[in-house]
Amino acid sequence: AAGTKTKRRKSRWADDDPKPVIQLPDFMGGIEFDPEIQALNSRLLEISRMLQSGLPLDDRPEGARSPSPEPIYDNMGIRINTREYRARERLQKERQEIISQIIKKNPAFKPPADYRPPKLQK
């Protein structure tokens, strides 16, 4: 019978379904097209750019800002929780959360090296 053949060549026939005319790069396949993932990815990029730009992260004018928390100083008397510092913390927290969400949706996603999974706590 035909099934007893030991070697199985690949047929010369191409797969039945013609490939899409535009061949997408591998990294763009499948789940990357999920609109939610796309939104998360673009926000992630935006945050990374803001963090790396060196530009002021909180440039809201005086009147538009909510009241600052009580100042915290280090033992040299220099304020730790400056506006800039708090803005950076906020963005970094958001960034970690976005990465967590992407990983939840796409376990194959490779997080950046500085990503730390959230501690499991209630």
Next chain:
Amino acid sequence: PGAERVPTTIDESATKVLCLTKAVTTDQLLDDEEYEEILEDMRDECCKFGTLVNVVIPRPNPGGELPPGIGKVFLEYSDNAGCFAAKNALHGRKFGGNVVTAVYYSEEKYHSMDYGV
């Protein structure tokens, strides 16, 4: 191809014999092993569409002479429906990198081994 893949009616011009062109080259036909593999590939794939009675692939004569019909593959089905299904599935599909053209072939000519039309 692909756009009109879902035929609902039998083509009036259908015959039981389908002729594939542009599927094989003369060089491939000269190689015994390759020829056998091509026959096998054709049989394996083309029996999916109906009862395949025979596969005929004309070969060059030992003297290197090229009889008519070289480069064509003839698929004979037991009925028009199988042939029709095969034509729809195979036309425009690639075989060994070549885009295959599938056309109905005269049963009369086929049976009188006239492959040159």
